[in-house]
Amino acid sequence: MSLFLKIIGAVLLIAGCVLTYKPNIISKIPLPEKPYQRIEMRIKWGFLIGLGILVLFFNQWSDWKLTVCAFLFFLTLGIIIARLFGFVLDAFYSKQLLWLTIEVVVLIIFGILYRYEDN
Secondary structure (H helix, E strand, C coil): CHHHHHHHHHHHHHHHHHHHHCCCCCCCCCCCCCHHHHHHHHHCCHHHHHHHHHHHHCCCCCCHHHHHHHHHHHHHHHHHHHHHHHHHHCCCCHHHHHHHHHHHHHHHHHHHHHHHHHC
16 A cells, blocks of 8 residues: 555656646636746646655554645645746736745744644
8 A cells, every 4th residue: 555655656757747847738718928927837736746745755654634735735846846837938027926935934833833743
C-alpha cells in the first residue's frame, strides 16, 4: 500500500507541476494578457502539488488531527510553490509578494500546529 501511495503522490506532484507550468493544457482557455492574472491562474494547480507532496511524504494516516494538520501544511506549501513558479515564468509583482508573505506566515502557523500535534 505504501508503494502505491508513493506512486500516486509522485503522479500528482508531476501533474501539478506540469499544469502549473502550462495551465491551459487541459482547457482551451487562453492565458490572460496580464501577468498578475496568469500567476493567479497557475496557483489553483498548487493544490495538486500540495496533495502530491502529502501523499508522497506523509505516513501517519491513522490520527485524523495529524492528517488534517498535515493536509493544511502541504496544501499551503503547494500553493507557495505554484506562486513561485508564477514569479519565475511571468513576472514579479509587489502585490504577489504580499500574497506570498501571507502564505508563508500561514505555512509557519500550520507547521507549528503540525509539530505540536505530532507530539
